[in-house]
Amino acid sequence: MVPLLIIISFVVFALTLLIPGDPAVSLAGENATPERIDFVRSQLGLDKPLVERYLTWLWGVMRGDLGTSFMDGRTVSSGLSQRLPVSIGLASVTLLYASTVGVTAGVIAGRRAGGKTDRVVTLMTSMGLAIPHFWLGMLLILFVSLRLELLPAVGYVALTDNPVEWLKHLVIPAIALGSAVAAEIARQTRASVCNVMDQEFVRTAYAKGLGEREIALKHVLRPACIPVVTVIGLQAARLLSASVVIEQLFAIPGLGSLAYQSVFNRDFPVLQGVVLVSAVGVLLVNLMVDVTYSVIDPRVRAE
Structure with missing residues (x-):
């Protein structure tokens, strides 16, 4: 489950880049100048390379920190x-x-x-x-x-x-x-x-x-x-x-x-947190199914 979760986390993080739109543009406002947009993007950390952003996010996840929402500033974990x-x-x-x-x-x-x-x-x-x-x-x-x-x-x-x-x-x-x-x-x-x-x-x-x-x-x-x-x-x-x-x-x-x-809000940290928690849920369900096999069928326990 652990290596599978690491692979899933990278795929989830990378797929958020395919979502149309830029959260920095949304947060900066309709009439924001390019300088203002660049400043917001820098504040959100979106100007850093993908690998660096992923490693920073993964390190936070391993410590129980799923990041902060772009929209309301609340922690993803609390939401x-x-x-x-x-x-x-x-x-x-x-x-x-x-x-x-x-x-x-x-x-x-x-x-x-x-x-x-x-x-x-x-x-x-x-x-x-x-x-x-x-x-x-x-x-x-x-x-x-x-x-x-x-x-x-x-x-x-x-x-x-x-x-x-x-x-x-x-x-x-x-x-x-x-x-x-x-x-x-x-x-x-x-x-x-x-x-x-x-x-x-x-x-x-x-x-x-x-x-x-x-x-x-x-x-x-x-x-x-x-x-x-x-x-x-x-x-x-x-x-x-x-x-x-x-x-x-x-x-x-x-x-x-x-x-x-x-x-729709381009709130990438929240979306990544939701998908990661869902992936953990799927893996736990599969684990429960495997354990249930041994409870139902004595032949599985014997093996």
């Missing part, structure tokens, strides 16, 4: 510490919804492969993958919030302030963001369950006269979980990029909206 819990909360609710719906639908479809239930689940998963999450979010706002008035349309309430309102404000964004994730999990679960159902030990369990529920929970679900855990980990990483649009749509002050604002 991330306020936004990160919001994104973690949204991702957690989304993954809980997507995993519950996806695994349940996939197990039901896999146990009845080729039947009516399987065809219905396959149709629903295809729709879930095809519908853009931002369009689904707007439909949910229109019908659930504006017409039925069941849940809030936009905004955010901190978990520590009011847990019930926190959950209410995250239900619609989580459904919009997690429908495609649930569909992908359901398809992978179905394929994995179908594969396990053809194994000898499952047919032996049926021959012994065990019930459907017992066979599904004790003999089918656990061996089928390995590829399911993998796809859940991949979808968790995908949520980081998809949340940018959803957080903007629902006015949720998370990392996604912070990244969006930093791109």
Whole structure:
């Protein structure tokens, strides 16, 4: 993870140079003179060579200093510490919804492969993958919030302030963001369950006269979980990029909206901090997936 993070940090730092516009011009004002722009650029350290700027930034990151925002002068770490819990909360609710719906639908479809239930689940998963999450979010706002008035349309309430309102404000964004994730999990679960159902030990369990529920929970679900855990980990990483649009749509002050604002403001330190924290999150999710393998499958522990 350490060498990979170093490579990612350099790529992230270099890619910010591709963003159109000069933050020094934005900060200096519309009618600023070239001398004023050069002075602002010098104050921001943008006049130094790329390698020198990168090494300075990397040394700060290793000491826990992600830099200072160009726009408001606040430390990047303080901004991330306020936004990160919001994104973690949204991702957690989304993954809980997507995993519950996806695994349940996939197990039901896999146990009845080729039947009516399987065809219905396959149709629903295809729709879930095809519908853009931002369009689904707007439909949910229109019908659930504006017409039925069941849940809030936009905004955010901190978990520590009011847990019930926190959950209410995250239900619609989580459904919009997690429908495609649930569909992908359901398809992978179905394929994995179908594969396990053809194994000898499952047919032996049926021959012994065990019930459907017992066979599904004790003999089918656990061996089928390995590829399911993998796809859940991949979808968790995908949520980081998809949340940018959803957080903007629902006015949720998370990392996604912070990244969006930093791109348009040419606030390079904030953008670099957001992407670096997101990369660390992806690597930690992959590590958790690898550890989960050993918990689910005894053969991994034996190896």
